[in-house]
Amino acid sequence: MSGAVRIPSTSTPIVEHNPRVRQVELAISNLLRGGVVLSILLIVAGTIITFAQQPSYVSQPSELQRLIAPGAKFPHTIIDLASDLKQMRGEAVVTLGLLVLIATPVMRVAISILAFIYQGDRLFTLITSVVLCLLLLSLFLGRGE
Amino acid sequence: MTPLEFVLYVLLISVAAGVLGSLLGLGGGVIVIPVLTLLFGIDIRYAIGASIVSVIATSSGAAAAYVRDGLTNLRVAMVLELATTSGALTGAYLAGLLSGRWLFIIFGVVLAYSSLMMIRKLKQSEFQQSTKPAPWADYLRLHGSYFDKRTGRETYYRVTSTRIGLAMMYVAGAISGLLGIGSGSLKVPAMDLAMHMPIKVSTATSNFMIGVTAAASASVYYMRGEIDPFIAAPVAVGVLLGALGGSYLLPKLRSSTIRLVFVVVLLWISGQMLWQGIRG
Numbered sequence: 291m292s293g294a295v296r297i298p299s300t301s302t303p304i305v306e307h308n309p310r311v312r313q314v315e316l317a318i319s320n321l322l323r324g325g326v327v328l329s330i331l332l333i334v335a336g337t338i339i340t341f342a343q344q345p346s347y348v349s350q351p352s353e354l355q356r357l358i359a360p361g362a363k364f365p366h367t368i369i370d371l372a373s374d375l376k377q378m379r380g381e382a383v384v385t386l387g388l389l390v391l392i393a394t395p396v397m398r399v400a401i402s403i404l405a406f407i408y409q410g411d412r413l414f415t416l417i418t419s420v421v422l423c424l425l426l427l428s429l430f431l432g433r434g435e
Numbered sequence: 436m437t438p439l440e441f442v443l444y445v446l447l448i449s450v451a452a453g454v455l456g457s458l459l460g461l462g463g464g465v466i467v468i469p470v471l472t473l474l475f476g477i478d479i480r481y482a483i484g485a486s487i488v489s490v491i492a493t494s495s496g497a498a499a500a501y502v503r504d505g506l507t508n509l510r511v512a513m514v515l516e517l518a519t520t521s522g523a524l525t526g527a528y529l530a531g532l533l534s535g536r537w538l539f540i541i542f543g544v545v546l547a548y549s550s551l552m553m554i555r556k557l558k559q560s561e562f563q564q565s566t567k568p569a570p571w572a573d574y575l576r577l578h579g580s581y582f583d584k585r586t587g588r589e590t591y592y593r594v595t596s597t598r599i600g601l602a603m604m605y606v607a608g609a610i611s612g613l614l615g616i617g618s619g620s621l622k623v624p625a626m627d628l629a630m631h632m633p634i635k636v637s638t639a640t641s642n643f644m645i646g647v648t649a650a651a652s653a654s655v656y657y658m659r660g661e662i663d664p665f666i667a668a669p670v671a672v673g674v675l676l677g678a679l680g681g682s683y684l685l686p687k688l689r690s691s692t693i694r695l696v697f698v699v700v701l702l703w704i705s706g707q708m709l710w711q712g713i714r715g
């Protein structure tokens with residue numbers, strides 16, 4: 291909260307009018323939409339495959355607790371996921387879709403760096419690169435647990 | 436309840452949570468977690484795992500539409516993400532030191548404070564241009580404009596108090612890392628109240644930043660085996676569809692309407708959080 295000096299409100303704010311900014315907005319929007327559409331397709335397809343492979347899931351109430359209670363079995367390492375995907379297991383396809391969703395914001399930050407390089411904006415290239423580093427660091431820290 | 440019925444019920448409730456979360460910039464997670472645990476009796480860890488994925492879905496799904504509509508301030512988002520991501524790292528570290536009860540109580544207090552600030556602002560029904568000097572925002576060229584569908588005009592705004600905004604975003608990121616939520620309820624007031632950005636721009640920009648923070652937490656939950664595909668699938672798809680619907684409604688709504696809904700939801704959630712902390 292610096293200064294008691296008041297600037298008259300008539301002054302027009304300094305705003306970006308670069309057409310390249312609009313291009314970047316559209317690229318980011320398409321990336322986010324693409325990641326989301328791909329993940330939703332995988333998740334829906336995986337769910338349908340799951341029910342097709344396990345007819346008892348449609349009729350047996352007793353099956354539910356085994357699927358949603360603590361200790362439920364599902365692929366949660368990359369190696370498990372890869373082997374389950376080879377067998378076309380429904381849960382593995384769903385999990386792949388969930389991972390695509392998790393990767394989408396990370397890709398968005400990566401594409402933003404390219405966009406700022408393209409715009410010749412060094413300061414924002416640096417800022418966005420630091421964000422990506424922090425993000426990768428947090429992924430690394432998560433793995434370390 | 437058969438597994439099929441379970442998936443369909445969770446899907447329907449998640450659609451509703453997605454619409455609400457998108458309109459409020461909340462990310463849907465704070466609505467989904469109580470529903471999954473209280474209504475369906477799901478283990479809190481699995482509820483959080485499903486919620487964090489849905490938070491990414493909300494953020495990315497709605498953000499795609501907001502960015503195309505030019506509501507999101509990308510430059511503000513990039514700068515503030517410095518604070519939210521470093522905050523998330525701190526929060527993830529602190530999570531191992533503080534007890535859960537204290538986290539709920541702290542969060543309840545913070546949310547109640549935010550909503551009371553919102554009520555105070557309701558009296559000034561529409562957005563007012565700030566005239567405060569803003570050397571940081573000038574240097575980083577953060578000021579912007581958006582097309583207001585209601586008035587049919589391009590509306591310019593000045594961004595102020597960048598450093599206060601950064602500090603608040605650091606806290607928001609830390610809370611997100613601690614509790615595994617998007618914490619849009621802290622990000623929106625930081626931009627709306629502290630940085631003097633219009634509520635629609637604040638909501639759109641908050642949505643945009645939430646995905647990055649949630650992606651970091653989600654990978655940790657995945658590695659711990661807390662993202663159950665059977666729960667996460669209907670939650671993610673439902674919240675996603677709801678969020679897309681909400682993002683079409685947002686530009687057409689009056690700012691004060693959004694704010695009023697926001698206040699009510701914030702107060703309700705803060706009560707839930709406090710009760711959870713006191714009860715233990």
